Amino acid sequence: MVAIRVPRSMRAKREVLKHAPKLVENGKKMLILHGTKTSAVLNSVLADIFHLKRDHAVKYTKKNDNIRPFESGGETSLEFFSLKSDCSLLVYGSHSKKKPNNLVFGRTYDHHIYDLIEVGVENYKSIESYAYDKKLAPKLGTKPFFAFIGEHFESVEKLKHLKEMLLDHFKGEVVENLNLAGVGRIFVCTAISPTTVCMMHCALRLKRSGTSIPRMELVEVGPSMDLVVKRNQSPAESLRKEAMNTPGHAKKVKNVTKDVLDGKTGRIYIPDQEVAKLALTNDIKGLKRERRDAKKNKEHSKKQKVNPE
Template identity: 65%
Template sequence: MKVVEMLRIKTAKTHRGRRELEKRAPKLVEGQKKTLILHGTKTSNVLNSVLTELYLLKKESSVKYTRKNDKIRPFEAGGETNLEFFSQKTDCSLFLFGSHSKKRPDNLVIGRFYDHHVYDLVEVGVENFRSLQSFSYDKKIVPKLGSKPLIAFIGEGFENVDELKHLKEVLLDLLRGEVVENLNIAGVDRIYVCTAVSSNKVYLTHCALRLKKSGTVVPRMELVEVGPSMDLVVRRHRLPNEGLRKEAMKTSPDHTKKKLKNVKGDPLLGKTGKIYMPDQKLGEMALPYKPKGVKRERREAKMNKGSMTHVSKKQKGEEST
């Protein structure tokens, strides 16, 4: 009987339950990814501030648990069970897990889920942390909650070093919010700047955008650091296996771009193409107006025809006489 109970598929009995299941079902176009924020067995004051302020920046799309979790160890075998359970419970695709120990102080693990299973992991150490309260700036330029941020990655390490390339992918998913096609410049009020200081260290800061007059239509932008800011030192990272990566990167055939024939992209001219037209027979085309030259030719032809008929009639009269 216990085996039958475990294999039984539970279905929603209320309309609210059905709506929740529909929201969590796979979709052709996924919405904004939610972030799960968790604490380990022991955390420091610095790490608590980091998790709290990251939660404030992503408040509209994050779930934060304040209880300590002693059974979560992302990089160890069997230590991901509770993490995957919380992912399925909250329907989150990203997670932040903070822990503190003598071997790894101020340790922050950033990871992603695929089908509510751990997809990949990046472990970083937090150094030189500055909170929001430590910055002094005009309160009028405070970024609005839920606004779309810009993200800038500075440094060759994000293209050459494997650890930083992996960290770049994870930070993009964590910070970018909902993917949109069109963006209004007036609504862009903040930016995350990630600078590769060395092969395993990244400086992350959050800045507000101040629009200034430039004499043209496009305004000039100035960066004002509003916090938080911190140094992220990469300690460990785990990439997904190639089979899982291919499965996760699959896209629906309905949303793939169809190849356009005879269309090319040029960096200077933009979108260019070829148009094939049949041979045009201008002599047989019906024109909307009659040119003056044609009228004159017809008038001369009519006059010549009239003179010929007059001469023929005269000749017939002479013959009859």
């Protein structure tokens, strides 16, 4: 287990807060792991995924024997590696006779397994198998487009889950503004059947169209593969509520408003002031002398009734 150390300086506290879960995550890192046994195809798949996420990925090449993602207690090692490498996205590859070229995509919240989905890789083509003009090679680290083709992504629950998982794993950092000139690649995912998705990675080639908007062409640069969905694990209800927690609305302050021009404005209460034992009220017209004398006489008579001599 990882030893828990209490930070003793402000610099150490700031580093701990950087690794703490946030309401809005940005730039998630991916952890790539190998199982007890892997095939040559699966090794190439994991290498290509690491190539696509090179700036935001950590890859362990050592084989792991005690990882069983969908079994009770088998996710402990995944949570340990997630905490050790500070990664919230997981990709685990394993190969066996019953489940050849098996991939498991997973997400964590606070370094606890949030959800998992298992797919089988078929009809795989690596990046090296494609021949194209190297000038068209997309720059890694840029923001990619996503195209999900097929009605099964909206009607089948497992494909909905796979769509969320692929978006979270390959979308990159969250940005507010995007320069279209720097976007040069796209992931095309086509639902062939309720359990099979064809995934391709293409480069965007801009050509003249006679207008100010260029015409786009797709050039397949790899990798491409068919993902056959097998098992999936949804998050626990308690963990889902904690992960989906959003910041509450600020408490409304009495007599405070916000204006577009003046900004934050408010009203304050000022009690009646006295000058030389003379009460000054907020009445604009003021009090006449006769009315003021009548008020004093009335108060004097009340005191005499309460405290008779």
